[in-house]
Amino acid sequence: MSLNVATAFAPASVGNVGVGFDILGHSIEGAGDTVTVRRTNTNDIRVIAIRGTLTELPLETENNTAARALRAMREDLNLDYGYDIEIEKGIALGSGMGGSAASATAAVVAANALLETPLPREALYRYALEGEAAASGSYHGDNVGPQLLGGLVLATQDSIIAIPTPDNLYCALVHPHFVLETRKAREALAGHYALKEFVGQSESLALLLTGCFKSDFSLIGRGLNDVLIEPRRSPLIPGFAKVKQAALGHGALGASISGAGPSIFAWCVSQEIAATTAKHMQHAFLEVGLQSDIFISKVTGPRAEVLSCSA
């Protein structure tokens, strides 16, 4: 029996993790996109429905992340069938939680289940990366990487590598109800950089990775110190300094911008501290008039999974 329909779920993710701009991210539980793909006897890749938290997404293959990912997969594998795609958005637009990436990841994971011999997750990376580029305009795997593998992932131009993290390391992610246009977030990074900024950020990145490999919370905390991107982007997020201070003041190891923002993440040494931290961060956002949603997750978050398959 050949399979014709598959549904997959891809989790939200924290891109950049502050100090790993474009190359480091981790998945989180509690939010994600669900995509159903159905084989068709055509050469077309069609988005036939978008439901959920937002529905005003592009439908054209070129501009829809799920469709563009499947086009890349179809062309690379010389598949002789097309796809109809249904997308159930669970991640808010412009939240910095990897929503564009999640639709692409869920689509390729679902389509992979329909292959006679499904590919390993690493092989799906470039398709998901191509899909995500439909929204971001560039190739960076700090969201699709962790969505494919789960947990914290180093995503280079051509590969994804899992980075171990302590089991009791938790993320408090707070998403304010405020849309930060990716274009503006990108513009904030324009211009030149000094070598000393780079050295400072390298130090942070190296401390974070070393702390993860050694399960050393102190090193991890010292590593969560973004001196390159955060100073440029944080002025775009109302209340950023207060929210970060609320996190650091209530036991978080560190806090910074999730993806391009405006969501802010904090890493904590237990679920309890993460929950307390998140509430204080939420309160700080309220002080500048912003409602927000809270997500608490292990940093070793889930990976995308196939929910169902049928003929």
Added chain:
Amino acid sequence: MSLNVATAFAPASVGNVGVGFDILGHSIEGAGDTVTVRRTNTNDIRVIAIRGTLTELPLETENNTAARALRAMREDLNLDYGYDIEIEKGIALGSGMGGSAASATAAVVAANALLETPLPREALYRYALEGEAAASGSYHGDNVGPQLLGGLVLATQDSIIAIPTPDNLYCALVHPHFVLETRKAREALAGHYALKEFVGQSESLALLLTGCFKSDFSLIGRGLNDVLIEPRRSPLIPGFAKVKQAALGHGALGASISGAGPSIFAWCVSQEIAATTAKHMQHAFLEVGLQSDIFISKVTGPRAEVLSCSA
């Protein structure tokens, strides 16, 4: 019996390791500086002799790396005695092998042995860092860090952390007989940097660290790809492209500039490959008219050690 005289040896080191500018370095065996310190009943720190590969070094406390390191140590610990210092240089000037740092490291390790309660290596870091700044004009521990701890070390502004490396990872270091002024090497780095350069270099650094922690030679090789510093400094080293190609063409995982140059290092998966690689690198230097010295060492090189102590 209180100890009054101690002699210590500090090994040469490969600063930067290409992709860890100012923050990553490893020690090597086969070359180093030896420093003897003697307690005096004065408040002075005097360099009374410099012997070895070079003798034309500054003698004033402010400008001599060993003396300035001991001054920092003396002031911080409120010691009521001074030091006479003798330096036996084993590392060539301006070679990119951490010579300035080695004198500072050997001095503090020797002086530490004379303390009633010697300090742990990590506590000596800031003294050695202060000493090394006498030569470099800035604070970066990518040489004194590995000299103090041995092996590959992440050296941040205020701490040094050992990074594990595979036991059979070897370094071929080739030092051409050509002095590259540190001033020129620094000028080559002036100007602005683009964010995309930073992302590329971060990727390399993250791959290198991940490869070391996972003992994965493939990741290490991919990580040894300096896209930030090497393009700017390599034009100052005659034959650089040929020497690097000689290394890569004979099995090295990667190769780049040691410290500020002109020495070039290559990492290899065995002692045999390192030896072969070094000979081919040496030959490539000869083609541009430069004689050179070869050093073969485990990347997990030695740390500074006290050679003798007496009353």
